[in-house]
Amino acid sequence: MSGTIITAAALIIGILVLAAGMYYFSKEKHDAESRKIYSAAAGIGAVIVIITVIKILIAGF
Numbered sequence: 001m002s003g004t005i006i007t008a009a010a011l012i013i014g015i016l017v018l019a020a021g022m023y024y025f026s027k028e029k030h031d032a033e034s035r036k037i038y039s040a041a042a043g044i045g046a047v048i049v050i051i052t053v054i055k056i057l058i059a060g061f
Contacts, residue, residue, distance in 0.1 A: 011052045018045030
């Protein structure tokens with residue numbers, strides 16, 4: 001049961017970090033330093049989502 005909760009939480013957190021990074025990346029498109037930070041945040045969110053989806057496909061939810 002707790003594994004399911006952790007997997008769901010990881011998926012939700014990954015999606016939220018990815019979405020926030022992409023949103024602020026597009027909002028701050030004229031500031032080069034902000035773009036680096038927000039692209040890194042979006043990348044981390046994408047990695048979390050990809051790893052969680054692979055885990056779900058392999059081991060189940």
